[in-house]
Amino acid sequence: MSMHFDDWPRIGAFTYRMKGFKDNTAKHYHKQYQLRLWQKVGKNFFADKDDFCIGARKRHRVGLELFESFLSTYHKRAPTLGIMHYVENSHDSTSRVYWLDDELHAFLNYTLERGLLNNTALFLYSDHGARFSNKKSSAKRYLEERMPFFSLTLPDWFRQKYRNRYANLLENAHNRLTTPFDIYATVRDLTCLGRDETTYNKHLAYNQQRSISLLDEISPSRNCDHIGVSDHFCVCIKAWKSESITDQLIIDATNSSIYFINFITKDVKHLCARLTLREILTAESLDRSSSNQTNLLRIQFMTAPNNGTYETLLALGNVKSYMFRSLRFSIKSRDDISRIDAYGDQPHCVSNFDNN
Secondary structure: OEEEEEOOHHHOOOOOOOOOOOOOOOOEEOHHHHHHHHHHHHHHHHOOOOOOEEOOEEHHHHHHHHHHHHHHHHOOOOOOEEEEEOOOOOOOOOOOHHHHHHHHHHHHHHHHHOOOOOOOOEEEEOOOOOOOOOOOOHHHHHHHHHOOOEEEEOOHHHHHHOHHHHHHHHHHHHHOOOOHHHHHHHHHHHOOOOOOOOOOOOOOOHHHOOOOOOOOOOOOOOOHHHHOOOOOOOOOOOOOEEOOOOOHHHHHHHHHHHHHHHHHOHHHOOOOOOOEEEEEEEEEEEOOHHHOOOOEEEEEEEEEOOOOEEEEEEEEOOOOOOOEEOOOEEEOOHHHEEEOOOOOOHHHHHOOOOOO
8 A cells, every 4th residue: 555745746756847647646645635735825835924734733743644544544454655755844944844853753653652663664864955054064065965864764573583684784874885776775675576677787796786775785895986976976085175266277167167057058048047157155176196087176156147056066178978078177967067055946937948
């Protein structure tokens, strides 16, 4: 039996700038309820006058009670799969996150004390951290964007029966490089689906795969290159060196970044403003000459007229295999260009194109 609850259909996991599900959805799917609810509360929410209630009850408590009811009804009758994405308390600001504390604590106590999770793996996760906060330093914001919260709770009997696998989980959580690809493998592992042959590289040993169950041993030498994580998103410690934002090399690299961004939107330039440099915020360099690799620059900057804040990762020189190239600078792909502030509805005019 399945349940899917998205509290904010406007930015839902499967409906943000998309059309949702083509075929069957979950058996219990609350989209129509949430759409009707947002017709009632949306105006107050965006006017910052919302009390986050339905009548006298907090909306997040209603959502958690729906999940409690789902587990109570089916936990002895059928295998269950439930997905709940709840974002309205934290998406635009972290100042309301603590409102969830008491109700989430009550939900966990209720389900654990009644044995509703005795045959359940409980995943709690976010998609990213507080990346839009102006109070974050460059380094903190860099990590917040790339390292979401994630936890996995397993029943006591599982920990006792599979001691070695649970020990692997603990070790992987504290001392290994892991990614969402490993979470995917873990879900398949726990549900007895086995490995996904479409993503399994037969030419590599299991501990070198891109997707490894968190219940298996992950190599301590695993790094971003092994699993295809680009330099832009890799959080392994590297010797980045701070550079002056007034250095001509940094200014030229920033202008090249903006040129590449404008190039991406060239096919819809009648809909998009041409961006120009407003301010360079930070600049760093990474010397990789000892490993015969191209040196890198990482730059954060603001543009006009959209007041957007971006971060780009550039290689020095014309790297032929990269998507965006000039004589002096190259960007590997669009993945190496990030908008790191809250952009709201600015891209709405091109939401149906591949340029936003």
